[in-house]
Amino acid sequence: MVIMALLPHLHAHNIGLASKEFRAVGRGGTKEPSPVENRREHAQKLRSDLELVASQLDDIRKEQASIKVPLKQRGMAIAIESREDEPLFVSATARSTTQGLKLLTLQVNPEKLQQRNQPAHDLANFFVSRDSFKSLLNALGKYEQWTDEDGDFADLLGNEETESSRRPANFKLFESASLIRAANLRDFWTDDIDKFPRKKSQTTWEVWTRLEYEEVFSKTLDALEISGEGRPTQFIETAVRNIVATPEAMQNLIRTSGAVVELRSASSFVSDYMNALPDAQGGIVTELARRVVPAPASAPRIAILDTGVNPANTLLTSSLPRSRCYTVSDDWAVTDHDGHGTKMAGVALFGDLANAGSGTSPIQLSASLESVVVTAPVGGGDVPAHDAIQKAIELVESEEAARVFCLAQTAAGEPEDGRPTSTSAVIDKLAYADGKNTRLICVAVGNVDHSDSEPYQVAEYIERNRRHGIQSPAQALNALSIGAFTNKANGTIPLVAPAGDLSPTSRTSQEWIARAAKKPDIVMEGGNFQIDRGGIFSRASARNLVLTTSRAASASPLAMTGETSAATAAATHLASRLMARYPSFRMETIRGMMVHSAEWTPAMVAQLTDLERSNSVSDPWATLLSRFGWGTPNEERLYSSTESDMTLIVEDSLRPYELGDSDQLRLREMKYFKLPWPTAELRALNQTEVEMRCTLSYFIEPDPNAIARNRYDRYPSHRLKFDLRRFGESDAKAQLRYNALAEDDLSLGATDDGWIAGKRLSGNGTLQHDIWRGPAYRLAERDGISVAPVKGWWSDIRQSERYRRRIRFSLMVSIRVPQGTANIYQPVSVALQNLVTV
Template identity: 45%
Template sequence: MITATGFGTQKLWIGEMKASSPGVSLLSVSAAHDDEPASAKLFVTRNSLETISNQIDAYSAFEERRSNVSSTKKPARFQLFESTSEFKPASLEDIWSGPIDDMPKRKSESVETWIRSDRAAYFYRVAERLGISIIGNPTKFTDSIVVDMTLNAVQMQALLDCTGAVIEFRPSSDFVHDYRRVDGDARNAISNAVAQRIVPAPAGAPRTVILDSGVYAANPLLRASISRANLKTVDVDWGTDDNSGHGTAMAGVALFPNLEAAATSRAPIILTTALESVKVFRPLSSTNLIVPRDAIQEAVKLVERDSGVERVFSLSATIPGEDESGRQSATSAAVDQLAWNDGVRSRLFCVAAGNVPVSRETPYQVVHYGGRNADFPVQSPGQAVNALSVGAYTDKDISVGTPVAPKGDLCPVSRTSQKWDNKYRTSNKPDVVFEGGNHIFDPGKKTSRGSADTRVLTTGRAAGQELDLTGETSAATAGIAGLATRVLSRYPQMRSESVRGLIVNGASWTPAMQRQAEGGSEDRKRVLDTFGWGVPDERHIQESDSNSLTLVIEDEITPFETRDGRCGLKEMKYFDLPWPKRELGRIGNAEVRLACTLSYFIEPDPLADKRARKDRYASHRLRFRFNQPDDTATTAQSRLNQLVDLDDDETEVPNLDDGRWFMDWRRSDIGTVHNNIWTGPAHELAVRGGVCVYPVKGWWADRSSPECRRSTPFSLVISLRTAHADVDLYTEAMANVPAHAIIVSTNV
């Protein structure tokens, strides 16, 4: 490759030369600007190089006798040579298109690489030989292909020298970086351009309630989704403005499933949910103290004065100083009480697991990451059993620096429940994880911190700062709350118990998480304490497919009754599932995956552990068990009736485990959302089409009041998946579905 440089501000004449011209191909042309002369990048084959050399000699000879030669006899490429001051081999700096200071040097960074289509296959082979991987997918144009790659200067030079394919290197077109490079007016223009593509949700759409520091509703990306009337505060002296930016950042994460992807697309951004904000964080300038549980309770009252919409509550804050052993606190019990809501119309709260404390002066100590933050337990109110508690993982592609977390692993500061005291544990937390960003190693690799490349794009709190960055369990919690609200927008009559159950049921461990669980039962428990049930897949949650279906059963049960002055179990429920038996039998030994999730809310008693009865924190407890092969409803219920011992609340139900369930029942049965996964051949599952839901004692069993002998709702979510392509589970199941069950909509 060679560079032709022009004279001053004069035009460089390239004639009819094209990218597809044989021998000498035109790769790019730059006009003169800012005292930089015009230039052109040319790819010259080995044979054509000698031809050009001869043409230059002919041009030089012509110039020497120019006055005696007719203009009609000018040599080949006369205009090019006439307007060119020099030809030279193209350097890396010549090929770099962008601020020279942004060009990678020793450190690898994301680079947009433009290559010739006709040399692409060879280019890929050389890149593979050099150990260079491609980020994302190549974009093909008529004569060129654009690929993003993580490169340093040495690798860029090698690709330039060895392939003959490189047209140009550019700074990677990362939306965050592009946005941060420009000034305030340009940022505002970018934000407004994105805002013009937003199609807001219709009136009455479900709302994500941001319980935080307030929301900057004038942000052009938010203003169509939150009205002034929906900005509230628990203390009028605090106002509704967002002074810290945290609440506005959470609003953006909740509203947009992936703002960065939406911003870089040109398609309409169609929203199905809206926002509401209640300021529950005391500004630093205020001396009005409101305890957290009172602020949360008041926030719920404020928003529910408007009773015409469905809501999901998002609380991205934790309460430092409250117990971190797993014991229920006043705040977590208050959240449980609000979620229970007298068992009439439950509420869904998404709460953060909490972050390892870091600051600018005291960054994250990377030594903690080896144990996945085992020494930093989930913070209050993350232990609330009725809440959907959220940790953070990361799936971000990092192009700058060395990331701390491998792809698909724990966000470096996310807390876990690995060190919770089993005397107090009443649930498995977190329930799920969501994107919270990553960290980059500091020099010396003993500490780390987040950067623009590792964080999550969201909305900002001021004019000129319409976009901002966030992360950690705060962002993860808002992301899950937004997902839950989108589920409600699709299924507006669905109970909160069902929405929570769908999200847990639709979660799975990434390969990085699975590798940490390969050692057996104890490793699985540790991974459960770190990641919950993993990362929810929105598509699986929202849609069924021909080889994948999700069934939701909403029902209620009366756990207890009084007989002869004593409390006894009143009923269990047996469901004969609308099983696609013919299809399961037809595919025989093909592996299928069944996930079953039981979700219900309880009335809390936060003083239960004072009586050394953590099992009495819940008003009632439920369990599910699948039947044995060829069981009938009668035989399945009869077996459970014989095995359940009311006088021993920790008694396990034996002989119902065929070795194919993923998690030990003693762990999966904890809390109020129970999940387990069965994996095996399809023909074995074809003859197990029934499931029992039955009660276990809680504190209602110790009381004689009528309220403790009431019915209570529950939701059972069952998903069935197989990688087998030639199968239609959905159609057969849909034909058998009972009236009290919902099969989530199909996308086929």
């Protein structure tokens, strides 16, 4: 067998050509509400509703005056419900900071309306001041007088808001509304209705408020003698905090402050509690410790955000000085109060210690450790999850260093359907940072709940935990989300998982809402469970878990661990080694390479085959990605290229927005990459099947309030998409798919078959990956890649001046040919050197 020499990946910066002129290819089309039968009668009903609201508005303004709320910020929240089975039409750009009627939330057919045994209705909350209320009444009067004949010509022009159309402001809102009333407490609840507080006693609420009302909200809290937990976390237009109050007090807080946007159930971090001891320890630890060579001072660090780490463990002492052990609460100790964090530290530092137990050669570490306690000890007061993660990062970054964050905790109580939450949004915010000093945060997808009294049921494994959604904050777009698989199938005992398949309790995104990005991104070793007698229940198999360090440093310094916690720590181990090998790589690149190098095991591919044969799911590829992500990283491909397996990494940037005519924000540019390519070598291989991988990795700035307005497309600040030049087309024609101003008017006809999964399965995320397979001669012409922006919330808020920012991205392209058939690395290396020189 020929052993291929390992070569460094090829790396380039800023080789993309920006378009001189750019206009995104439009989708077109506008929607209209179905017309009401009698507009005059409909308007009079809405007017009657508003007259009832008017008296309440006067009362609330008097209450606000008594606590000195500024005049311009006095007002109230009103709720508008849609007509039966009619969507509520709200302006696409409406938000809580716009002039006039201020949209707080828009809920599409919420459960709380369904529980009235009514047909489908949408529900929107708006904030109205005295002036905006008068404007609303005035617009309603104009709406009442408007006839369809008045707007025929304007409708043909697709313009309803100009004077020439004679349509009044908020026409579509009135046309689609069924009633208007004062908003009540439950109207602000956007979480699962079953979690809504039912008792009169105090409870902890997660409260989202308008950022411009922070002073008013604080003043109202003091006036009503209501307390909070932790610090507020701020986003672009909103802040989120935990508040302790009775439902009655919360209703008064909403009514008086005018600041509240939405309410959710409160959450904090929790750990799993797997406890298992290895069969024997003996002198293993002493021998291992003797072989350990600590990482140099300049090496990357792995920040363990968990239950604490015990630095007294002899295997960890040299990598974790006590000065780098922190806690997010002054009431908690910095030591490991549970044992979970010390287990994660061992896996993050060494990987599976079972693989290091034999031999005498030195164990050279490539990273060191940091520890922050983010989970409350028993009896300790919780810190909100969104606050804990922010504090933890502030603490470790008091020392400058390259680092990767390991968060093997989940935010209990938050939705498990892929919707952004306060904790996932803060992960996105912290990963993006300022767009330059980005952070890599590895997050566990969570485990199916199980305990000694309620063990994991083997039946759940048949559909690979379909009913158990990935837990928050692993839905964060900027996170590297980690699931678990297992290669551990040792011994004669019956085990739940076949080798190479999903680790028994690893959660999946099979039941997530369609608009969510597919998760996990990758899977790592999480161990296996053994089936109990009777075949119904199972439990962790000590022989088939991951060997790691224990907090019982003296008595029992080794322990076993597993599930998605161990998998997440293992991912940070790989990422830190990649950072050490390529210290100039951006975090976007490190994250992208973890997916780019991933491969499905034979057991995972067999699952795809079974799904395709059974017709049990409509999209087998989507199901595969929802269970396993893109597989588990191939370490050789992660760290190195070879002559027959070349990886080219391009780090670049573009400016997505600019001010256009009439001071409107528009998309500014796309970039086209004419890549150094082994064209001659691929043509010589002719019909030989080859593989190309392409990955686009970037970070976004989140606006979680967009979800409250049902604008999932406006949660990210921007999005990016990529497209490859197809066989038989010119570079100019390749750009036509994204740029309507490209200099080629030929019709688009080139096919794009050969992709393994199709980009449609990963277009919602910020980590897009796909695999192409086909004959080499076709790949020879696929040397051009377009990267283009898609609008997000940056395009709506001009005053933030985010449109001036450039956005960074990393583009990874690999070509793999059969070993020994061609040297594709050398020609690409030479062409890249020439390109950089030019």
